Amino acid sequence: MRARRRQGFTLVELMLAVLILAIMMSIIYGVVVSTVTAARRVEEITSTSEIGPAILTQIRADLEAAFLPKPDGEYFVATKRAGAGNNRDRIDLVSGVMAYGPENEIEVPRFHSVNEVGYQLLESRKDPGFAILYRREDYFIDADPLKGGRLTELYDRVRSFSLRFREGEVWRDDWNSKTQKGLPKAVEIELKIQVTDREQPAEQTFKTTVTFVR
Numbered sequence: 001m002r003a004r005r006r007q008g009f010t011l012v013e014l015m016l017a018v019l020i021l022a023i024m025m026s027i028i029y030g031v032v033v034s035t036v037t038a039a040r041r042v043e044e045i046t047s048t049s050e051i052g053p054a055i056l057t058q059i060r061a062d063l064e065a066a067f068l069p070k071p072d073g074e075y076f077v078a079t080k081r082a083g084a085g086n087n088r089d090r091i092d093l094v095s096g097v098m099a100y101g102p103e104n105e106i107e108v109p110r111f112h113s114v115n116e117v118g119y120q121l122l123e124s125r126k127d128p129g130f131a132i133l134y135r136r137e138d139y140f141i142d143a144d145p146l147k148g149g150r151l152t153e154l155y156d157r158v159r160s161f162s163l164r165f166r167e168g169e170v171w172r173d174d175w176n177s178k179t180q181k182g183l184p185k186a187v188e189i190e191l192k193i194q195v196t197d198r199e200q201p202a203e204q205t206f207k208t209t210v211t212f213v214r
Helices: 011-064
Strands: 076-079 088-093 099-101 110-112 115-123 132-141 150-167 170-172 184-193 201-212
Touching: 011 088, 011 150, 011 184, 011 201, 099 132, 115 150
Parallel strands: none
Antiparallel strands: 076 088, 088 115, 099 110, 115 132, 132 150, 150 170, 150 184, 184 201
């Protein structure tokens, strides 16, 4: 007599198959999570590494286009400031960098070849010890070139923003175009920012120097 063919699976075999599948899924899930986490950390570090040079490039462009509409006015002023044990310097100037926008809420937006520009830091409320770097832009030049305009946030985890100015053969920490009778020979910029990877915090420092033809 021919034996009957076995049909289906036993309960033990089904439970064993489910267990093996669960183990495989947990392994795959762990690999996926690790890969996504690593990719996110690399992306955060890369983006932070790129934003430092990007900010300095913007500042350099503004400074290289700096000029004095009048030789005896305050059109290039920088002050030394401190906060949370670090430098919180500020600079305001008149620059020939092109900008686009309305001078007020009524006028139609247009291109402006001469503008007030500035950089300043405000303390971060959510991250004590850090500051937020802002770029100030005010279209054209008004009666007070050191104030007004709009602030645009550039980065919110800044440790320090330091400026030094070359006068003759020495460096000074502040500058006033009215007092110093013109622009400095050079400006040294140092920016310290915090990498946004919170598992392994790291501070990065970026430097550049802008020279002026006088």
